[in-house]
Amino acid sequence: MSVFEFDQSLQLGIEAIDTQHKRFIGYINDVWDALERGDGHDEYLFILNQLMDYAMEHFSFEEALMREHQYPGYADHKKNHDSTAEQLFEFDMRLLADNPSESRAFVQFLQDWLQNHIKVVDIELAAYLRGKGVS
Numbered sequence: 472m473s474v475f476e477f478d479q480s481l482q483l484g485i486e487a488i489d490t491q492h493k494r495f496i497g498y499i500n501d502v503w504d505a506l507e508r509g510d511g512h513d514e515y516l517f518i519l520n521q522l523m524d525y526a527m528e529h530f531s532f533e534e535a536l537m538r539e540h541q542y543p544g545y546a547d548h549k550k551n552h553d554s555t556a557e558q559l560f561e562f563d564m565r566l567l568a569d570n571p572s573e574s575r576a577f578v579q580f581l582q583d584w585l586q587n588h589i590k591v592v593d594i595e596l597a598a599y600l601r602g603k604g605v606s
């Protein structure tokens with residue numbers, strides 16, 4: 472069951488970024504599904520780590536794109552990614568894998584953050600890239 476849907480309000484018109492956001496949301500939904508199923512520690516830890524790895528991969532991808540196109544908002548956008556990564560790493564995945572209520576708080580935090588970040592921060596990057604002919 473998908474809890475977090477990718478809809479028009481999250482579509483930025485830059486194919487690579489939209490594709491990654493869909494995947495990112497897919498990993499978030501995998502965590503919700505694992506919680507719903509009551510997966511055991513190892514399976515659940517694997518899914519949590521996949522989500523964390525993908526979040527970091529996505530941040531690096533966007534940052535490389537910003538540098539490549541000399542995005543003037545690079546420093547602020549990167550700072551936003553970095554502080555979010557710090558907050559995420561404050562959660563211990565091994566402990567989360569044994570604590571469903573903490574885990575729900577973690578995934579809800581990431582879901583709310585991503586939704587807001589796409590609509591407020593990534594949207595500006597997308598507008599800039601479209602202006603540079605990226606689609």
Ligand code: FEO
Nearest residue numbers: 530533588592593
């Ligand atoms: Fe799509 Fe800036 O993260």
